[in-house]
Amino acid sequence: MSLSFKLLKPTNVLSQLGVFSRFAVRMQTRCKSTDASEDEVKHFQELAPTWWDTDGSQRILHKMNLARLDFVQRTLRSQVKIQDPDVFVPGYNYKEFLPEYVSENIQREVQDSLETSLGERPEMRVLDVGCGGGILSESLARLKWVKNVQGIDLTRECIMVAKEHAKKDPIIEGKVNYECKALEDVTGQFDIITCMEMLEHVDVPSEILRHCWARLNPDKGILFLSTINRDFISWFTTIFMGENVLKVVPKGTHHLGKYINAKEIIAWFNENYSGQFRLLDLKGTMYLPLQGWVEHDCSNIGNYFMAIQRLQ
Template identity: 35%
Template structure:
């Protein structure tokens, strides 16, 4: 008799048998989806998340350390922003202002500040040890002093500027927020009318649990265990539904996949199963 060919299901069962006995897929428990409708609001800062990222601060700028996947993803962040701006070339300012929310150690903020098309980058994060790493690294390059500003603040503590920012980035942040709808409501006033809100996050599927939680964190340890909570992942259609009718338009999405030994690559349709970028443009007529 010919041997039975392995399937995705048998592969998943094999991985589960190899994993620690305490690991169980949360999607089997029929957990509720993240609540994007408005909720009672306290703060976007979760003390447990702050503690987790504080512990990783020293490795932030090590391209082979715990933030390796963020270093590899950074070029795609710029590619995605450029695609958003290119879709509305007539509305692109000659120089851009950025607000980077949840900037971490400054991987994106620094790279944005070095662009000749950037006039300023304001980067905020509530995690003190990580922000100290960001500030210390930026001091190594005196050219950044006039364009890059770090502030230890949450979005609730940051004053809303009169004109808003051309690009507000929320990279690898929203899946760490307890109340994403309330958080996004707070973010909107910081985007100037006609400006872009760009973010990256992870779809809530069995495949994303397999790759980001089981394989990346628990088995291969290429991401520190406890970094992600699968129950906080947000699907693309949930974001589209949230932004509809709220003064945003031109939603854009780009699915990306990490290929070991190669890096992150755009894969059309992969936003339905794992990591993806998402952007919306604020209505120009809003004040």
């Protein structure tokens, strides 16, 4: 199965809109297989000035960043064993039998021990693909076990915004570097590669995955993905409600034909890298106005987070 073809094969609705034919024309005029379309770049150029306005056009993305960071940190902690013999790790149902304050103390000790263990490991190099104005890049750069973060994006205006905002925090000085470049022009290998809310904005997502994989540390590097399933619920929540009714997302941000089902990504990895990867975690996530972004186990509908580890 070819991911790039399967994801771009037009449905009846997409055929009427001529999406597939426009894609073919664009590909003839572009030299980078990981480029975004001119329409996508223009859209994000317009959003760049308000990228760090938490009450502006990117406010939902700022809220989502909290959930993304939780997912990343939880996944990394799951790969670490607690070495301290004095730290008690209870069973999963311990909260049902212990007072709340005892449960909280246990959880705090466990998390502190995991943080210490992560901090004792070699510092990690991170590549943030499609970094935009740097919301996730900055958050990752503040983690003490991260050596440096390289953020790349094809929208020059977003990179300029990211560079300016990074100057406001001395903690990340020298830890984050932004460049306006295509993924295939990036050299070196990374322990963590993040590709968050990005795959649904490119024409050939399989090329993004392929180039990410080639740059991932073969010694258990982890690729973090966040994108959207292609289904009615996704259209209803992100496009109809998010863009047109509630107007909490800038209009034109999403296109149903570019959404990617989680099972399609897994199938693509099975076809191209069978035996070379492990799916560490896959969670659905949804936005609740009074709570923000919350995770759930229905990863085949709406938005989802995915963590894939390279084994060789």
